[in-house]
Amino acid sequence: MTTPLLQVRDLTVEFVTRRGVLRALDRVSFDIARGEVLGVVGESGAGKSVTGSAVIGLIDPPGRIAGGEVLLAGERVDNLPPEELRRVRGKRIGMIFQDPLTSLNPLYRIGDQLVETIRTHTTLSASAARKRAVDLLAEVGISAPEKRIDSYPHQFSGGMRQRVVIALALCAEPELVIADEPTTALDVSVQAQIITVLKRMCRDHGTAVMLVTHDMGVIAETADRVAVMYAGRVIEIGRVADVVGHPLHPYSQGLMGAIPTLTGTEGRLAQIPGSMPRLSAIPPGCPFNPRCAKAYAPCPTVRPDLTAFDRHPVACHLYDPAYAPREVAA
Amino acid sequence: MKPAPLVEVRGLRRVFDVSPPLLNRIVEGKPRQFLTAVDEVSLTIDRGETFALVGESGSGKSTVARMVVGLLPPSAGEVTIAGVSMTGRAAANERRRVRRRMQMIFQDPYASLNPRWRVDRIVAEPIRAFNLIQGEAAIRARVGELLGFVGLHPADGVKYPHEFSGGQRQRIAIARALASDAEFIVCDEPTSALDVSVQAQILNLMRDLQDRLGLTYLFISHNLAVVRHMASRIGVMYLGRVVEIGDGRGLFTAPKHPYTRMLLDAVPDLAHVGRRREPVRGEIPNPIDPPSGCTFNPRCPYANERCRAEVPALLEGVACHGYHERRIPTGPPALAIDAPAIEAPAA
Numbered sequence: 001m002t003t004p005l006l007q008v009r010d011l012t013v014e015f016v017t018r019r020g021v022l023r024a025l026d027r028v029s030f031d032i033a034r035g036e037v038l039g040v041v042g043e044s045g046a047g048k049s050v051t052g053s054a055v056i057g058l059i060d061p062p063g064r065i066a067g068g069e070v071l072l073a074g075e076r077v078d079n080l081p082p083e084e085l086r087r088v089r090g091k092r093i094g095m096i097f098q099d100p101l102t103s104l105n106p107l108y109r110i111g112d113q114l115v116e117t118i119r120t121h122t123t124l125s126a127s128a129a130r131k132r133a134v135d136l137l138a139e140v141g142i143s144a145p146e147k148r149i150d151s152y153p154h155q156f157s158g159g160m161r162q163r164v165v166i167a168l169a170l171c172a173e174p175e176l177v178i179a180d181e182p183t184t185a186l187d188v189s190v191q192a193q194i195i196t197v198l199k200r201m202c203r204d205h206g207t208a209v210m211l212v213t214h215d216m217g218v219i220a221e222t223a224d225r226v227a228v229m230y231a232g233r234v235i236e237i238g239r240v241a242d243v244v245g246h247p248l249h250p251y252s253q254g255l256m257g258a259i260p261t262l263t264g265t266e267g268r269l270a271q272i273p274g275s276m277p278r279l280s281a282i283p284p285g286c287p288f289n290p291r292c293a294k295a296y297a298p299c300p301t302v303r304p305d306l307t308a309f310d311r312h313p314v315a316c317h318l319y320d321p322a323y324a325p326r327e328v329a330a
Numbered sequence: 331m332k333p334a335p336l337v338e339v340r341g342l343r344r345v346f347d348v349s350p351p352l353l354n355r356i357v358e359g360k361p362r363q364f365l366t367a368v369d370e371v372s373l374t375i376d377r378g379e380t381f382a383l384v385g386e387s388g389s390g391k392s393t394v395a396r397m398v399v400g401l402l403p404p405s406a407g408e409v410t411i412a413g414v415s416m417t418g419r420a421a422a423n424e425r426r427r428v429r430r431r432m433q434m435i436f437q438d439p440y441a442s443l444n445p446r447w448r449v450d451r452i453v454a455e456p457i458r459a460f461n462l463i464q465g466e467a468a469i470r471a472r473v474g475e476l477l478g479f480v481g482l483h484p485a486d487g488v489k490y491p492h493e494f495s496g497g498q499r500q501r502i503a504i505a506r507a508l509a510s511d512a513e514f515i516v517c518d519e520p521t522s523a524l525d526v527s528v529q530a531q532i533l534n535l536m537r538d539l540q541d542r543l544g545l546t547y548l549f550i551s552h553n554l555a556v557v558r559h560m561a562s563r564i565g566v567m568y569l570g571r572v573v574e575i576g577d578g579r580g581l582f583t584a585p586k587h588p589y590t591r592m593l594l595d596a597v598p599d600l601a602h603v604g605r606r607r608e609p610v611r612g613e614i615p616n617p618i619d620p621p622s623g624c625t626f627n628p629r630c631p632y633a634n635e636r637c638r639a640e641v642p643a644l645l646e647g648v649a650c651h652g653y654h655e656r657r658i659p660t661g662p663p664a665l666a667i668d669a670p671a672i673e674a675p676a677a
Contacts, residue, residue, distance in 0.1 A: 043525035157613055187386035188552065189610045192596035196610075214525065217555075217598030244600055258530035260559035262582060262599045268537070269530040269559065275495050276525070 003074045004031035005208050006055065006176055010068035011078075013047075013054050015279075017062065022279040024050045026232045027068065029306065032176065037202060037209045039223030039240065041216055043255075045276045047232040048212045052178045054078070055210065056093050057085045073175070091121045094169030094207075098181035100161035103168075104153040110137075110164050111149035114171060121172035136167040140197050159190035163197060170201055177202070180212045195222055216259055220244050228252045231277055231287035238312025248314040251288045286317065298323050334413065335374035336514060336546050337381075337398065342371040342407035344393050348618065365618050367393045369570045371407070372644070375514075375546060375563075382549040382561035383572075384593075388614055390570040391550045395518050398548060399434050411514065430460045433507035437519035439499035443491040449502055450487030453477065456510035476505040480535060497528035504535065508543070516548045521556065533560060554597050558582055566590050569617055569625040575647045584660060586648040588630045624651065632658045 013025040025047050032038045040048045053059055055070055057078065070078040077088050089095075097103045105113060114133035118124060124132060130149075137145035140163040153161055162182065169177050179198065183191040199222060202209050211223055219226050220240060227237040228249065236249040247253045257270025274291040277283060283290050289299040298304075298317045309319035317323050349355060349362040368390040375381040383391040396402040398409055400416055409416045414428045433456070436442040443452055453473045456462075463469050474484030480501040491499055500520060507515050520536070521529040533556065539545055551557050557564055558578055565575045566587065574587040585591040596610050612629040615621055624642050627633040632652040642649045652658040 043527060159613055187614070188554070188593060189386060189596045190613060192598070192610045195598070215598065216526070216600055220600050221598045255527060256600065258527045259600055260530075260533070260553075260555040261601055262555050262558055262594065262597060263601055268534050271530050271534055272527040275497060275528060 002034075005034045005036075005073055006032040006210070007071040007074075008051075008055065008068070009071070011051070011054055011065065011070060012067035013050055013059055013063060014066040015063045019280065023066075023282070024063070024232050024279060025054065026282075028229075028232070028234050029068075030227050030234060030237055032208045032210060034175070034208055035202065035206045036225065037199075037211055037223045039219035039226040040210060040212045040229060041214060041219055041226060041255075042229035043214060043276055045231075045279070046229040048214075048229050049180055050232075051229070052095075052180045052210060052212045056089055056095055056178055058089075058095075090117065090174070091172045092175050094172070094174040094177040096162075096165055096169045096177060096179040096182045098184050100158060100165045100185070101153065103165050104161060106153050109150050109152055110156070114149070114164075114168060117168055117171045132171075133167075136170065137164070139201070140164070140167045140170075141193065157190075158186055159193060162186060162190075162194050166194070166197060166201065170205065170207070173205060174207060176208045176210065178210045178212070181214070182211070183218060184213065184215070191218070198222070216244070216256070228255070231282050232279070233287065233315065234306055235288070235316070236312070236314045237306065238314075242312050246311065248310055248312070248319060249288075249316045250292045250294050250318070286315070294318055296323075333377065336377045336412060337373075337375040337548070338408075338410040339371060339373050339394070339398060340408045340410070342368055342394065342397055342409065343405050344368040344390075344397060344402065345405045363618055366620075367570055367617065368397070368404075370644075371567075371570075371572050373565055373572065373575065375548060377513075377546055378540070378544050379563065380540070380547040380549055380561045382551060382557040382564045383567055384551060384554055384557050384564060385567035386552060386593075386614055388569070388617055389567040391552075391567050392518055393570075394567075395434070395516050395548060395550045399432055399516050400429065401434075430456075430462075430510050431512055432514040432516065433510060433512040435500070435503050435507050435515060435517045435520045437522050439496055439503055439523065440491075442503055443499055445491055447490075448487065449477075449489055449491065449494075452491070452502060453487070453505045453509055456506060460510050462510065472509070473505075476509055477502075479508060479539065480505045481531075495528070496524050497531055500524065500532050501535065504532075504539070508539070513544065514546045514548070516550070518550045519552070520549075522551070522553070529556070536560070554582075554593060555599065566593070569614065569620055571625065571649065572644060573626065573649045575644065586646075586653050586660060587626075587650045588632055588652065588658060589626050592629070624649070 008028060008030050011025055011028045015022045015024055028051060040051060042048045054065060059065060065078055069076050072092060111133055115129045118129040118132055134145045134149055137149060142148050142160060142163055183194050186194060195218060213219060223240050225238060226240050226243045227234045230251050236243060236252050243252060244256060247256050254270055254272035260269060272291055277287060285300045285302055286304050289295040304315040304317050306313045306315045344367050346365045346367055348365045350360045354360055371394055383394060385391045397404045404417060411428050414424045416425055450473045453476055454469050457469055457472060463472055473487055477484050477486055482501055521532050524532060549560055561578050563577050564581050565572045568589050574590045585594055592610060621628050623638045623640050627637040636651050642651045645654060
């Protein structure tokens with residue numbers, strides 16, 4: 001068996017604040033294979049963006065990686081010195097942020113920004129880099145790239161800017177792209193275009209993608225596998241069709257039921273009582289237990305680990321044969 | 331006979347002056363510029379129903395909402411609520427009476443509540459402004475009741491807005507809207523700032539309150555799935571105009587306007603795991619300089635000469651020459667079509 005491109009093992013991220021240490025990620029583990037799209041979903045505060053930042057080494061003080069490891073193609077990247085980390089970042093791991101306007105420098109022409117990135121990571125000459133920049137712009141669907149390459153970011157619409165950001169992330173042909181809410185700031189019709197571009201680029205270049213979003217619809221159409229996060233933990237992970245079609249964790253079940261669909265949901269939407277706990281007050285045991293209708297004896301005390309009891313790994317005592325024979329909701 | 335609709339909007343139009351400053355116009359010889367945000371919008375909302383306006387950013391849906399509640403005077407056209415014209419010059423007291431019965435819920439619950447006021451004062455404000463209840467004790471009792479309506483505890487009234495989560499704040503905003511015994515509530519993207527599980531709570535609450543109090547909603551959203559869930563009738567807006575209007579089921583199962591069809595095809599949905607998507611063509615053009623004729627024509631696969639020259643009128647609930655000439659396909663949206671994902675050249 002080949003080594004997965006990205007392995008995250010028991011990753012723990014903490015933020016030291018005046019009011020104590022907040023644990024934003026708690027022993028998060030997952031793999032991404034080459035060319036695979038892994039969706040990471042969760043509501044605000046679930047830790048999905050922190051996961052993306054931790055993988056690419058963008059956790060700034062007071063945050064710190066307090067435990068676990070991140071392996072890229074079998075080599076650890078979480079403990080690299082800043083110089084070496086900078087070479088991995090951009091070259092082997094690309095990043096796409098939510099807001100395309102803040103990821104582009106408003107004072108430089110987009111061509112210059114592309115050429116600078118290309119020349120930082122490759123040995124191409126200035127003219128060859130410019131040619132490559134034009135090709136990249138054409139590839140992400142910008143018409144007349146020879147003309148548009150000398151435009152400034154403000155001359156582009158939101159969707160066009162996000163295409164430029166994708167081109168920037170792909171400049172150095174990275175093995176992994178972390179896309180943090182790449183379509184959240186965009187309208188649906190533009191969102192559809194961006195998803196299409198992202199998917200095609202990954203297929204053509206064999207790039208793996210970690211797609212962080214709160215939009216289950218985007219995940220359902222784009223990702224191969226999906227990890228559901230809650231209160232800084234991965235609580236369920238599996239193939240998209242399995243997790244969306246047959247969610248195992250009560251939180252995932254509630255989440256899927258809460259989303260209105262185009263085919264029409266008559267009556268009431270499923271409703272999860274309460275809201276995501278604050279990082280300063282994550283309940284012991286299973287963090288979801290105070291909101292869970294099926295919580296029982298072990299839930300408030302014993303932390304469930306991600307285990308493949310059923311179709312795919314889930315962190316829930318309901319599926320653990322070691323505890324009382326409970327009716328498993330399937 | 332059908333009862334008269336609660337809200338009637340006729341020929342609504344709003345033009346914004348987006349000219350450069352006077353000095354620039356004189357020195358640089360720049361012309362005045364106008365942006366028509368809303369044009370020729372007509373719709374009716376029946377008592378007790380939910381009417382939704384959907385569209386992408388810049389389509390003018392929020393501008394319509396603001397004109398309906400009177401936050402923005404229309405450039406032309408008329409809004410009539412409960413038989414009283416809200417835009418005419420006559421009958422100021424009549425208007426004041428009607429205005430009490432309409433309220434608005436805004437998108438951002440962090441910006442729409444005064445952070446320096448306690449919740450009970452926020453909720454009581456419409457009661458005091460319209461002088462509905464006399465006596466502090468009676469007002470306090472009413473505020474407690476309203477907080478109970480929206481699923482909060484009456485004792486929460488002494489807290490400040492920052493002590494609540496986004497969903498709870500939106501509940502406070504709903505309680506405030508109900509405080510003046512409103513029967514018509516304009517909701518401008520009420521759940522866009524909320525997480526999905528909280529969104530479900532708020533949408534359920536809004537429906538429960540509608541059943542209980544017989545409320546009428548004008549619901550503004552860009553989220554088609556939310557609109558499908560909430561609305562009995564839907565208007566689709568594109569560049570300031572209503573391009574299609576119809577009941578929820580019909581609009582979603584048999585869209586008539588090519589733009590509606592494109593939107594439905596573009597929305598990622600849970601039901602479409604691994605779907606190959608229909609390519610979407612182009613982007614919304616600049617509203618300062620909209621295309622001639624039907625404003626959708628540059629992105630429309632069925633556009634012809636007439637579409638480029640003549641603005642289509644809203645007939646049989648759709649504003650499209652192609653539909654009226656029976657030259658575009660109808661039927662269910664192409665959700666299941668396994669079309670190759672080709673990127674159309676962008677405008």
